[in-house]
Amino acid sequence: MEVKDALAALAGLAQETRLAVFRLLVERGPEGMPAGAIAEALGLANATLSFHLKELTHADLLSVRQAGRFIYYRANYRTMNALVAYLTENCCRGNTCDIACAPGPEPRRKAS
């Protein structure tokens, strides 16, 4: 992940409405949700939601799938994990990770 990709992802999530949309879709899981249902769930005007969906999609945080007249959005976990990895990599970049990062909580490991 490049600086500009990280910036896009961060900017994507750094907004109340978009974070809410993203979290909703994360909860919903891989099947995703059509735009109208998202708008209703969060009480957003269609145009407003559409604006944010575009932002999130451009940041590659969402992926899109058309099913009939419905357009389903779902969270792109890959990008979010890449962002987390990018930040973590930045944090520790090779040297004295124990000293520098010790105060923080340990990152979670995927349940296996």
Place this chain on the structure above:
Amino acid sequence: MEVKDALAALAGLAQETRLAVFRLLVERGPEGMPAGAIAEALGLANATLSFHLKELTHADLLSVRQAGRFIYYRANYRTMNALVAYLTENCCRGNTCDIACAPGPEPRRKAS
């Protein structure tokens, strides 16, 4: 970490200049850097840098220490790790993490 804290941290990092400042300080490590040195390293006007340092500090991404006339800023790893944990927690929140998160890379574990 609450939604508003995550939002503050994300907004803090979601800006080119601030991300550059933060990464510079992350590299520099626990001793930090005085404001003037940061401004010089990144070619920023003092007032501009000061604005961003305040933003980052308010988001608790930086901590401050005064030494004589110099004011040292250093990255607050704790907050960054909390943000990562928040996003990860969001990602997996309890259910079907293997399916949902599998495509992404595995989060790094602290070197022990």
Place this chain on the structure above:
DNA sequence: TCCATGGTTCTATAATAGTAGAAACGAAGC
């Protein structure tokens, strides 16, 4: 106390982002 230096706040300006009504678009069914 006076000066030089390191930083911040004040102020104004320019640029960007968020919101949402209204119009337009495209797919599905008649």
Place this chain on the structure above:
DNA sequence: GCTTCGTTTCTACTATTATAGAACCATGGA
């Protein structure tokens, strides 16, 4: 073909953010 429904684009307006010159505040040294 026409109509309906889900969604996006157009448009305009408002609010927020980024930038930096200039004035200001603190600290340390002569």
